[in-house]
Amino acid sequence: MFFCRGTHEGDLVLRLQTELWYNFAPMDNEDRYGGYTPRRATRFYVPLLLQAFSQSLTYPLVGAIASRGTYGVDELTAFTQGQIAMFFIGAIGGGLITTGMVFARTVAGMAAFRRLNALMMVALLSVQAACAVGPMGDWIFCHLFNLPRHLADIASRTMLFGVVMQGFFFVRNVPLVALFNARASTEANWATFVRIIAAFLCSIAFPRLGWTGADWALAALTGSVFIELALSWLFARRYMREIPEGEGVPLGRQFAFTMPLSLGSALLAFSPVIIALFVGRSANATDMLGLHYVTLGIANPVSFAALRMQTVAIQFPPEYQGDRRLLGFAVVAGLLLGLVPFALSLPGPGGWYYGTVQNIPPHLLGTALLMSGLYSFIEVIHAIRGRIEGIAAWRNRPNSVMAGQIAYFVTLTAVAAGLLALGAPGWVIAIGAIYAAPVATIAAVYITLALPDSTPRSESSARRAWSIHQSRRHPASAQGHSQT
Numbered sequence: 001m002f003f004c005r006g007t008h009e010g011d012l013v014l015r016l017q018t019e020l021w022y023n024f025a026p027m028d029n030e031d032r033y034g035g036y037t038p039r040r041a042t043r044f045y046v047p048l049l050l051q052a053f054s055q056s057l058t059y060p061l062v063g064a065i066a067s068r069g070t071y072g073v074d075e076l077t078a079f080t081q082g083q084i085a086m087f088f089i090g091a092i093g094g095g096l097i098t099t100g101m102v103f104a105r106t107v108a109g110m111a112a113f114r115r116l117n118a119l120m121m122v123a124l125l126s127v128q129a130a131c132a133v134g135p136m137g138d139w140i141f142c143h144l145f146n147l148p149r150h151l152a153d154i155a156s157r158t159m160l161f162g163v164v165m166q167g168f169f170f171v172r173n174v175p176l177v178a179l180f181n182a183r184a185s186t187e188a189n190w191a192t193f194v195r196i197i198a199a200f201l202c203s204i205a206f207p208r209l210g211w212t213g214a215d216w217a218l219a220a221l222t223g224s225v226f227i228e229l230a231l232s233w234l235f236a237r238r239y240m241r242e243i244p245e246g247e248g249v250p251l252g253r254q255f256a257f258t259m260p261l262s263l264g265s266a267l268l269a270f271s272p273v274i275i276a277l278f279v280g281r282s283a284n285a286t287d288m289l290g291l292h293y294v295t296l297g298i299a300n301p302v303s304f305a306a307l308r309m310q311t312v313a314i315q316f317p318p319e320y321q322g323d324r325r326l327l328g329f330a331v332v333a334g335l336l337l338g339l340v341p342f343a344l345s346l347p348g349p350g351g352w353y354y355g356t357v358q359n360i361p362p363h364l365l366g367t368a369l370l371m372s373g374l375y376s377f378i379e380v381i382h383a384i385r386g387r388i389e390g391i392a393a394w395r396n397r398p399n400s401v402m403a404g405q406i407a408y409f410v411t412l413t414a415v416a417a418g419l420l421a422l423g424a425p426g427w428v429i430a431i432g433a434i435y436a437a438p439v440a441t442i443a444a445v446y447i448t449l450a451l452p453d454s455t456p457r458s459e460s461s462a463r464r465a466w467s468i469h470q471s472r473r474h475p476a477s478a479q480g481h482s483q484t
Contacts, residue, residue, distance in 0.1 A: 036316040041329055045312050047189035049337075052305035058196060058224065059083070061203040062217040069213030071151065078141075078151035079214035082132075082158030085140055088266065089128045090166055093120050093173075095261025098393050099254055100177030101314050108248025110240075114174055116254050121170035125163050132160035154214045161215075165222040172229045175236035178243070183315055187235035195228035260402030261393070267409045272296070274409075275433055278416040279426040287361075288426025291368055294358045295341075296430070299375035302340050306382035309333065313390025330387045334380030345373030367427055374431050381438045388445045400448040407444035412437040 069075035096117055104113035131140060133156060141152035179188045202220035206212065211219075279288050309330050316326055344350040347369065354360040354368040385404075392400040416433040424432070 035319055036323075036325055038325075038329060041312055041316055041326065044183050044185050044315060045308065045333065047185040048308040048311060049305045050189050050193070052301065052308055058199045058221065061196075061199045062221045062224075064203045065206050065212055065220055066214045066217035068207050069216075071154075074151055075154060075214050078147060078154035079158050079217055081141065081145045081147060081151075082155035082162065082214070085131065085145075085155070086128060086159050086162045086166060088270065089124055089131070090169060091266045092262050093117075093124055093170060094266070095258045095398070096120065096170075096173050097176055097180070098261055098310070098314070099258045100173065101180055101311065102257070102393055102396065103249045103254050104177050105181060105243070106246035106248050107243055108246065110174075110178075110243055110248070112248050112251045112254055113177065116251050116258065117170060117173050120258075121167060124170075125167055128166060129160060129163050132156050132163075158214055158218055161218060162222075165218070165225050168222070168225045168229045172225075172232055175229075175232040175240075178236040178239045179232065180311060180315070182239040182242070184235065184239060185311075188232065191228045191231035191235060194231055195224045198224035198227050257396065257398045260398040263402065263405075267405055271409060271412050271437070272300075274413055275416055275430055278420045278429050278433075281420060282424070282426035282429060285426065287364055288430075290360070291364060291371060291427050292430045294354065294360060295368055295371040295375060296434075298344060298353075298372065299341050299378065299434075302337050302379055303382045306334055306337050306379045307386040307389075309383045309386030310390035310393065313387045314394050317391065317394045326387055327384065330383040331380055334383035337379040337383070338376035340376075341372045341379075342376035345369045345376065371427055371431060375434075378435060378438070381435070381442070385438045385442050385445075388442055388449075392445055392449055395449070397449060400445050403448045404441040404445040407440040408437045411440035 063076050063079070066079040067073050067076040071078070096113075099116070100110075100113045104110040130136060137156040137159070138152070141147050141155045142149065145152075145155070147155060176188055179185065199220060202224065206216050206220060276289060276292065279285065279292050282288050309326075312329075313326060318324075318326075344353050350369045350372060351365065354372075355362070355365050360368050389401050389404060392398070392404075412433045415436040416429050419429045419432050
């Protein structure tokens with residue numbers, strides 16, 4: 001069938017092969033620097049989706065190593081709590097990649113971004129180490145997470161030695177920015193894919209070698225992240241050399257841009273805990289919390305994939321007043337992503353996943369299917385949210401993004417509290433809060449973007465690089481191009 005010619009089936013297969021090659025082959029200059037087309041946006045976005053999905057697989061894989069330790073599943077719980085505390089601190093640097101995509105588009109801008117990334121890395125890793133030991137570590141794991149002493153020690157050790165892995169994530173920011181600014185998302189995806197393969201191999205080999213427990217799980221995770229880091233640098237070298245000369249935005253301004261984004265990321269990282277606090281106070285709290293975590297375990301990775309639309313919006317900003325072509329693209333992408341939780345709302349696949357795999361009791365299975373079906377529409381909202389947040393970043397309006405994330409946090413809390421006061425079931429509290437919060441975010445960003453602002457819109461990094469590329473080849477024609 002792959003060699004058919006002149007037949008409908010053969011033509012269809014040939015077209016599929018051509019599209020797959022187009023989407024995953026390295027981009028040429030026309031695709032790297034050209035304006036928006038649905039095909040170019042899809043080619044940039046699909047690897048980002050695969051990267052978002054694949055990253056969510058790493059932690060369950062190494063969790064199989066931790067759960068075979070001395071304390072069994074309890075050791076996995078301690079390992080997870082240490083990771084949660086660590087990633088909450090890491091979320092404070094969550095705005096760095098967006099900052100790099102906006103400002104690290106010249107040699108000077110990249111140099112300032114690398115210094116900012118290094119300074120924030122040193123500061124946050126110091127905070128992480130300090131929080132992992134001594135009285136602060138005791139308070140976090142013994143009192144806040146309510147772990148017994150032997151499990152608190154495991155969580156503390158995970159957080160302390162997790163400094164190495166956290167450092168790798170920060171160092172990875174630089175090559176990722178170079179890859180994203182060159183629209184080389186396929187190369188970034190391959191690096192993440194190899195990381196998943198490494199974690200999978202460790203999850204098989206380590207238990208057979210007797211290397212089990214939280215410490216070995218952290219070692220597997222750290223090693224796989226290092227491989228991803230090394231490959232990211234290898235793939236990014238070409239694009240780092242192609243960064244054009246030019247003036248850059250100084251470190252201080254980049255820091256001022258980063259902080260609203262980073263503080264907002266920290267707020268968002270804390271939001272699932274807020275929902276759980278209210279769901280845990282509803283009727284049948286244990287059952288409701290179980291439903292909340294299990295269904296959100298599917299919806300959250302898909303939502304994070306939808307939010308990658310922010311990166312697409314930075315690379316394909318509006319080209320004229322009222323340009324809303326990417327809005328339609330975001331809606332379609334959200335509908336397609338929503339098919340994932342929708343599929344698990346059907347009795348066959350949903351009954352197998354929630355009933356057999358996740359062991360949801362039969363009397364709760366119908367509610368789990370209903371929640372999964374309702375979550376299938378949230379991806380459209382998150383894709384629209386990602387687009388407008390990306391436009392705000394492109395326009396150098398981080399305060400608009402921060403306003404949206406504050407609106408998210410406040411609305412999430414207010415809706416959850418209100419529904420609990422009305423006596424709503426726990427699953428209704430979770431669904432209501434999770435839907436209302438991103439809608440409030442979109443509204444807040446749109447409103448603040450409509451307010452007057454003296455900051456000029458930034459040219460997309462790809463368009464800027466293309467202008468300089470053209471000026472080197474055709475000086476006369478490039479002058480006209482740069483003025484359009």
